[in-house]
Amino acid sequence: MRVLVVEDEPYLAEAVQAGLRLEAIAADIAGDGHAALERLAVHDYDVVVLDRDIPGVHGDDVCRWIVGRGLGCRVIMLTAAGDLAAKVAGFEIGADDYLTKPFELPELVVRLRSLARRPAHGAPPVLEHAGIRLDPFRREVYRDGRYVALARKQFAVLEVLVAAGGGVVSAETLLERAWDENADPFTNAVRITISALRARLGDPPVIHTVPGVGYRLEADR
Structure with missing residues (x-):
């Protein structure tokens, strides 16, 4: 599995990347929306862990870009806001899952594997x-x-x-x-x-x- 972590807090992004690597999940980092779009245009990712509030291109617009181009990768939205309205907004623009910060790495790993296991383009989960x-x-x-x-x-x-x-x-x-x-x-x-x-x-x-x-x-x- 290959994951793109879009997060503007360097320490958090690097900690997530290191933790995912220990789980044999390849992880790249993008510190803003522009960098995320550049990597998405070049590399194929299974899941994008996407902070909504990032500089440059907003996380919501990055999600819309992914969905609009039919890239097929899943999106987990990250946000510090835990209210229902924020979650509904994320799902409405095409996010597959939602995780509120702060979060525990084991929960992120389980959610990543669960999303990657869902059928995409007719592929079987097993x-x-x-x-x-x-x-x-x-x-x-x-x-x-x-x-x-x-x-x-x-x-x-x-x-x-x-x-x-x-x-x-x-x-x-x-x-x-x-x-x-x-x-x-x-x-x-x-x-x-x-x-x-x-x-x-x-x-x-x-x-x-x-x-x-x-x-x-x-x-x-």
Whole structure:
């Protein structure tokens, strides 16, 4: 899962980013509405954690922009105001969920996973392909009915591969979706994580390398 945190309080934004990374959720930060729109125009996000009262383009207008362009990412509105009118206003412009500040990080993580689990564009909430069954909300993976324990980053990489439905996923895409915009493009983290995933999933191999292109998830025929 990749998340954009739009928050003008640097300490809060950085604390949320660090906490999400510990949960294997890649998180980028935008400090104002203009920066948020720039990142949304370039990167694909699963969920946007959006403070309503941000400088530049107002949070409500950022939400309208997301909805109007049919980006498909979910929006969690953040605000210091806890009154019903503010919440209704957020939902009316297209927000999917609402969180009042101050909030606890575990609650945000649960809400993020719950939103990411909702079907979007016809996608099932539980992902299945090539004998792999992956539940993003429960953080569970099964191969041919056998439970597979994965580390956080391994789970994040496998989620991208399963969602591709057998399509080839480049190392660059895996780095973007499972890490974040600050990841070193020359790192060997993807290769190491793929190797560890193969070992965890067992034989016969289900993750195949497409030389010069990337990786795909497909059971041997």
